[in-house]
Amino acid sequence: MELTEIINGRLKVLLDYIIPESVEYKMPSGSIILKDFYSDEKINEIKTKILEISNLKDQELEVGASFVNDFKVSDKRLYLSMCQNVLKLYYTNSIIIDRLSNFSSPPFPRGNQVKEMDYSILENVFLMKSKYRKV
Amino acid sequence: MLQIDILIIGSGASGAAAAWNLSNSGLSIMCIEQGTFVNSEEYPTTKLNWELERYNRFNPSPNIRNLSSDYPINDSESPISIANYNAVGGSTILYSGHFPRFHPSDFKVNKLDKVASDWPINYEDLEPYYNLNDKMMGVSGLSGDPAYPEMTFEYQHVPIGKIGEKIAKGFNKLGWHWWPSYSAIITKDRGNRGGCINLGPCNMGCPQGAKSSVDITYWPLALQNNVILKTQCTVKEIVVNEFNKIIGVNYFDKDKQLLFQEAKLVILAASGVGTPRILLNSKSLNFPNGLANSSGLVGKNLMLHPLGYVEGEFEEDIESNLGPHGCCVLSQEFYETDVNRGFFRGYTMQVLRTPGALETANNLFFRDKKFIGEMHHHKFRLKYGKTIGISIIIEDLPEETNSITLDDNLIDNFGIPCPKINYKLSENSKKILIHGLERGKEVLNASGANSVLQFGPVRNAGWHIMGTTKMGLDASKSVVNQYGQTHDHRNLFIVDSSIFVTSAAVNPASTIQALSLYISDYIKNNFNQIIN
Numbered sequence A: 001m002e003l004t005e006i007i008n009g010r011l012k013v014l015l016d017y018i019i020p021e022s023v024e025y026k027m028p029s030g031s032i033i034l035k036d037f038y039s040d041e042k043i044n045e046i047k048t049k050i051l052e053i054s055n056l057k058d059q060e061l062e063v064g065a066s067f068v069n070d071f072k073v074s075d076k077r078l079y080l081s082m083c084q085n086v087l088k089l090y091y092t093n094s095i096i097i098d099r100l101s102n103f104s105s106p107p108f109p110r111g112n113q114v115k116e117m118d119y120s121i122l123e124n125v126f127l128m129k130s131k132y133r134k135v
Numbered sequence B: 001m002l003q004i005d006i007l008i009i010g011s012g013a014s015g016a017a018a019a020w021n022l023s024n025s026g027l028s029i030m031c032i033e034q035g036t037f038v039n040s041e042e043y044p045t046t047k048l049n050w051e052l053e054r055y056n057r058f059n060p061s062p063n064i065r066n067l068s069s070d071y072p073i074n075d076s077e078s079p080i081s082i083a084n085y086n087a088v089g090g091s092t093i094l095y096s097g098h099f100p101r102f103h104p105s106d107f108k109v110n111k112l113d114k115v116a117s118d119w120p121i122n123y124e125d126l127e128p129y130y131n132l133n134d135k136m137m138g139v140s141g142l143s144g145d146p147a148y149p150e151m152t153f154e155y156q157h158v159p160i161g162k163i164g165e166k167i168a169k170g171f172n173k174l175g176w177h178w179w180p181s182y183s184a185i186i187t188k189d190r191g192n193r194g195g196c197i198n199l200g201p202c203n204m205g206c207p208q209g210a211k212s213s214v215d216i217t218y219w220p221l222a223l224q225n226n227v228i229l230k231t232q233c234t235v236k237e238i239v240v241n242e243f244n245k246i247i248g249v250n251y252f253d254k255d256k257q258l259l260f261q262e263a264k265l266v267i268l269a270a271s272g273v274g275t276p277r278i279l280l281n282s283k284s285l286n287f288p289n290g291l292a293n294s295s296g297l298v299g300k301n302l303m304l305h306p307l308g309y310v311e312g313e314f315e316e317d318i319e320s321n322l323g324p325h326g327c328c329v330l331s332q333e334f335y336e337t338d339v340n341r342g343f344f345r346g347y348t349m350q351v352l353r354t355p356g357a358l359e360t361a362n363n364l365f366f367r368d369k370k371f372i373g374e375m376h377h378h379k380f381r382l383k384y385g386k387t388i389g390i391s392i393i394i395e396d397l398p399e400e401t402n403s404i405t406l407d408d409n410l411i412d413n414f415g416i417p418c419p420k421i422n423y424k425l426s427e428n429s430k431k432i433l434i435h436g437l438e439r440g441k442e443v444l445n446a447s448g449a450n451s452v453l454q455f456g457p458v459r460n461a462g463w464h465i466m467g468t469t470k471m472g473l474d475a476s477k478s479v480v481n482q483y484g485q486t487h488d489h490r491n492l493f494i495v496d497s498s499i500f501v502t503s504a505a506v507n508p509a510s511t512i513q514a515l516s517l518y519i520s521d522y523i524k525n526n527f528n529q530i531i532n
Helices: A003-018 A030-037 A043-053 A065-074 A076-090 A094-100 A119-126 B013-022 B050-055 B109-113 B123-137 B161-174 B218-224 B271-281 B357-367 B376-383 B427-446 B509-531
Strands: B006-009 B029-032 B228-230 B234-240 B246-252 B258-262 B265-268 B307-313 B329-331 B347-352 B387-394 B403-411 B417-422 B451-455 B492-494
Touching: A003 A030, A003 A043, A003 A065, A003 A076, A030 A076, A043 A065, A043 A076, A065 A076, A076 B357, A094 B357, A119 B161, B006 B013, B006 B246, B013 B029, B013 B123, B013 B218, B013 B509, B050 B357, B123 B218, B123 B509, B161 B329, B161 B347, B161 B387, B161 B427, B218 B228, B234 B271, B246 B265, B265 B271, B265 B509, B271 B403, B271 B417, B307 B427, B347 B427, B357 B376, B387 B427, B427 B451
Parallel strands: B006 B029, B006 B265, B029 B228, B265 B492
Antiparallel strands: B234 B246, B246 B258, B307 B387, B307 B451, B329 B347, B347 B387, B403 B417
């Protein structure tokens, strides 16, 4: 198995751990942004770390919780920075935005209808005596 | 070199209002601005991944944006970092458009509460200019608010929506004041500006043109009246002659050439941080501490409006992601002084709608360890569109020790020293903040929130920068007089929030512009007398 394939597989494991798939909410997992993640400014640091903690003799792609945990523990700063970047790419991804939107979102094709106010709820305030201090 | 009567430094809220007001006076007006026009087609919200640009080009911190129009600010020792935007329109490009006025009591805090100083002007002096500014900008609101003297509005207030009704019920339950927000947002079409269609993130620029930023309100009219606007120009210093008279400014143009522009009168409109920076950098043999600084008060009395933030999470979808983010309802129940509370002055509660998906996710990431991993989507759905935020805007009283100084080790692209923020919350401010956070929690609970979180001061919220060239009648205790004219140089004026004597407890944009119109009226009516 090629080294890049191993890295790719393990990066996918990390992304899917950070954001798992949700059947209930019909949301894909974090690896939906795998391709975009390769342009992350820390990608080389992340790849090096993946290699460092992977058992390359065992070239199985099936790694799980222990791999994620090893990654986390070995460089917490890098892991937290990675999480933030995953969130950034995930929540600005067009498929994700589309799934979240039951309303108009940028770039705003149509705008939103917002409930008109029921003015009766303002009655008590309207009837308050003047609240500002006279000078 | 062009012969100019009046040179304005800065094209934001105050500079634009002054430029327009002076543009029909027959005087020649030039404005120098370090940024450029931002094309509304380039606003982040014209793109699907709009939230990403909050992390770079449209970040409110000049230190993160680091655009050619920005200068760095050393705010590392302040609990509140400075937020601004440098472009034609200044910070109005990114403001939320929340537009309440000062109260009459805000101008007389010493007379009423024996704290700080009184303004040498009062609410009634500014009232016609508030009205004029509302008309020029396009402001929406609802008349009849018991927290204010009578006001009328050209545009109906922005809809408060389900979120507004939810929190309103909480305020009503407690018997507290609330009112639909006053907003610099038009709710129906006006010329080539579209009325608000409740898109949401006004604080990333409004491509619809509904938010009243001055690049689309005052500037088109000022330019039509032949005001010269020079962009991408950075002022190095104001130049004074041996008779204490200002003769012009030295500035770097867009090709980084150092030029001199002569002017009969100079108006500073460079913001509460930019204005003292220019004055302190304008040193000479006769003015080793900078210009207009015989009182030693340039840069001092910095007020920042420390913000508290309270957020409640609700069971049902309250559509809190629909409508203008910063404009929903406000409460001024605790605005005026009540000594029984243990502090002077008070605060406004500004109800905020939910931010976008990425900001919601980021907030959760920092607040909830379980957001990463299997609970991710569940936790996200609990928040998104189901929260109400309340910003507690407290009145920050002036302290001479809170100041802007120059950091000689920090320079901009032109080698000009940059500002350093020296700021601590006063005991009074801390007490107001605690009170506000608790009352915020109380109203969210009364509205039916499942859980409430609160914190303050919010770090990245130093938008309101005030007091650094204080107004007053006594030249030894202030920098400018009641007309914004510096005590030391009769042809140098300041029209931005630097001249605030106190900060009030509301967003300052409306008052900044009313003051600018009031001062520029004085200049217009007395120009010959001033320059001779």
